[in-house]
Every structure is written in structure tokens, then in C-alpha cells.
Amino acid sequence: MDNKTNIPYKMIALDLDGTLTNHEKVVTPKTREALLRAQERGAVIVLASGRPTYGIEPVAECLEMESRGGYILSYNGGKIVDCKTREELYSKFLPADVIPVLYSYARSHGYALLGYVGNDIVTEMPFDEYVQEESRINKMPVRRVENLLANLEAHPTKLLMTGDPAKMIVAEEELSRLVGNRMDVFRSAPFFIELVPQGIDKAQSLLRLLGKLNLSQQDLMAFGDGYNDLSMLKLAAMGVAMENAAPEVRAEADWVTLSNENDGVAHALEIPAQLLTGLQQGDVLALVLHSQLDLPHGGVPPLTQRRQGRDGLTLQRCLGLLKQPRVAETTPADHGHVRTGEL
Numbered sequence: 001m002d003n004k005t006n007i008p009y010k011m012i013a014l015d016l017d018g019t020l021t022n023h024e025k026v027v028t029p030k031t032r033e034a035l036l037r038a039q040e041r042g043a044v045i046v047l048a049s050g051r052p053t054y055g056i057e058p059v060a061e062c063l064e065m066e067s068r069g070g071y072i073l074s075y076n077g078g079k080i081v082d083c084k085t086r087e088e089l090y091s092k093f094l095p096a097d098v099i100p101v102l103y104s105y106a107r108s109h110g111y112a113l114l115g116y117v118g119n120d121i122v123t124e125m126p127f128d129e130y131v132q133e134e135s136r137i138n139k140m141p142v143r144r145v146e147n148l149l150a151n152l153e154a155h156p157t158k159l160l161m162t163g164d165p166a167k168m169i170v171a172e173e174e175l176s177r178l179v180g181n182r183m184d185v186f187r188s189a190p191f192f193i194e195l196v197p198q199g200i201d202k203a204q205s206l207l208r209l210l211g212k213l214n215l216s217q218q219d220l221m222a223f224g225d226g227y228n229d230l231s232m233l234k235l236a237a238m239g240v241a242m243e244n245a246a247p248e249v250r251a252e253a254d255w256v257t258l259s260n261e262n263d264g265v266a267h268a269l270e271i272p273a274q275l276l277t278g279l280q281q282g283d284v285l286a287l288v289l290h291s292q293l294d295l296p297h298g299g300v301p302p303l304t305q306r307r308q309g310r311d312g313l314t315l316q317r318c319l320g321l322l323k324q325p326r327v328a329e330t331t332p333a334d335h336g337h338v339r340t341g342e343l
Contacts, residue, residue, distance in 0.1 A: 009043065010220075013220060013223070013232055014048065015049060015223060015226065015228075015229045019223050022260055022261050025136070030263045035063055036064065039069075044213065048073040050192075052158070054140060060083050076188070078091065079091045094195065094196070111162065111163040121140050124144065134192070160192055161175075161192075163191060172185055186227065188226060202229065204231070220237055223264075239255070243256055244261070
């Protein structure tokens with residue numbers, strides 16, 4: 001049986017920008033094929049992004065999630081949408097009384113503040129370079145409004161503030177002191193400050209979704225590159241950082257794959273199932289790297305210190321496991337999910 005994409009995880013959560021998509025904001029054919037194979041073997045695909053729902057839908061369409069099933073976690077987990085039924089399973093909104101405070105702060109400092117209404121990005125500063133970048137990322141048109149407060153949705157899940165990266169560091173600190181007891185404030189990019197309901201992050205929404213599907217975090221594999229991906233990488237049984245991720249993100253992941261420009265998601269999914277399962281249960285892969293063995297699929301990227309320190313298997317035990325690889329098998333009842341023997 002072909003081991004490609006025969007992974008021992010029932011849910012695969014993927015960040016989009018810098019992870020699943022390349023610099024052109026598209027999913028490459030190789031990565032798309034790897035994820036379609038994972039779906040065929042029973043994995044549930046979850047697209048977890050800070051983007052609005054509308055900005056994620058083109059990627060969901062690329063992966064045929066409307067017919068195959070899967071979920072969108074938009075606004076960094078502020079909403080959960082079932083791609084097949086279009087049902088909104090969860091949503092949380094910004095407190096109404098903090099929105100004027102955010103608006104006043106942005107105006108007084110000359111920063112762009114934007115919201116999402118239907119298929120549009122709405123803002124008073126449509127020509128701001130970072131507003132235009134948000135438009136490019138989400139493939140959403142920008143609509144200029146005279147007064148943002150008068151044109152927002154009744155209950156927005158997220159607002160976005162943009163500006164010069166150096167100024168956004170200061171703005172993040174000031175806004176955290178100003179409204180941090182009522183909502184969450186964080187940068188998802190050097191020039192973007194996410195303004196979202198308190199307690200919203202990708203990990204919390206993934207926990208809700210795992211519970212709904214009667215799965216646990218041991219069933220979860222997650223991919224990410226940004227600071228807003230840290231919580232889900234830590235939550236997952238296998239947290240995979242992209243090579244292009246920030247050093248702090250790579251350090252907290254279990255494993256570092258190739259970059260988003262080099263099909264890093266596909267590369268990780270094509271690692272033989274026996275090695276991935278061994279990694280989950282006992283750091284087989286870490287010790288393989290130490291032994292400098294030649295592995296299939298062009299070798300594997302470096303393991304992080306977090307994973308290397310988890311349970312301290314000896315090199316000798318690891319090599320013994322490799323000499324007696326477990327055979328992955330599927331049964332109709334498993335819908336293609338990998339079953340393995342005991343270590």
C-alpha cells in the first residue's frame with residue numbers, strides 16, 4: 001500500500017498565509033494533492049486563519065471542502081463554519097462598548113482601522129498600503145466609508161488596525177493597557193494588530209471542534225508559521241512549524257518542515273506513517289537525525305528542542321525501532337485512519 005499521506009492523525013489544522021499558501025496566496029498543486037489524499041484517508045481538514053470567512057472560502061473551494069467536508073476557523077477562531085452544511089457552529093463578538101475606544105485611538109494616531117462587511121473590507125483609509133495588503137491577502141475589495149462606526153456589522157468578530165511596524169509595537173502595548181481586560185490585542189504580522197474578543201485563539205476553537213467531533217488533541221496535527229499559530233501548535237499532538245516561521249514559533253513546535261514556498265505541508269504529510277507515529281509516541285525521528293541515517297523522501301527537517309526533550313529515548317532504542325518498523329494498515333471501519341502496533 002502507498003504510504004504517502006497515510007498519517008496517524010484524524011484532524012489536520014492549517015494556517016493559511018505563510019503556511020498553506022505560497023507568496024502568491026495560492027495552494028500549489030503538490031500541496032493540494034497531498035491534502036486531498038489525506039481527506040480520502042479520513043482526515044478532517046480545518047483551515048484556521050485570522051482571515052475573515054469570505055477570505056478563506058477560495059482556499060476551501062480549492063480543497064473541495066464543500067463536497068468532501070471540513071471546517072473553517074476564521075478570525076483566529078472567532079467563528080467556526082461547517083464547509084459542507086454552511087452552518088455556523090460557533091461565533092463570538094467584540095464587546096460593543098470597546099469599539100468606539102478602538103476607533104478613537106486609531107483616528108487620534110493616524111492609523112488605519114478596518115472591518116469586514118459581507119464581501120467587502122470597509123475603512124476610512126482605503127489607500128493605506130497595509131489595508132491594500134489585507135485586500136490582496138483575502139482577495140476582497142476595499143470600500144471607503146465616511147464613518148467606520150456607522151458602517152460596521154452590528155456585531156463584529158474582529159477589527160484590524162494597520163500601520164508602520166515600529167509604531168504597531170507601541171500601539172499593541174498601549175491598546176493592551178487600554179482595553180486588554182475586555183478583549184485581546186495582538187500582532188499577526190509586523191504591520192497588523194488583531195482586535196478580537198477575549199479568549200479567542202485557534203487552540204480554543206480547535207478544542208471546541210475536537211469535542212464536537214468526539215476527537216482529542218492526540219488526534220490533531222497542526223501547521224503554522226506565525227505567533228497566532230503558537231497556541232494550536234502547542235495543543236496538537238504533532239505541531240509542525242514551517243521553515244519560514246519566526247524562531248520563537250519553530251522553537252515551540254514539535255517539528256520543522258520545509259517552507260511554504262517549497263511545499264512544506266506536503267513534505268510533512270509524505271513522511272512515512274511509521275516514522276510519524278513513532279515520533280508521536282517516542283521521538284523516533286529525533287534519534288534518527290542523531291544517527292545520521294538516510295531516510296526516504298529526501299530526509300527530514302530538524303526536530304525542535306521541545307520535541308527532543310519530551311521523553312529522552314536512547315539512540316539505541318530508537319535504532320531498534322527503525323530495524324523493526326511497525327506496519328501501518330487500514331480497515332474499512334477506520335475510514336483510512338492508520339492503525340499501528342505497540343512500541
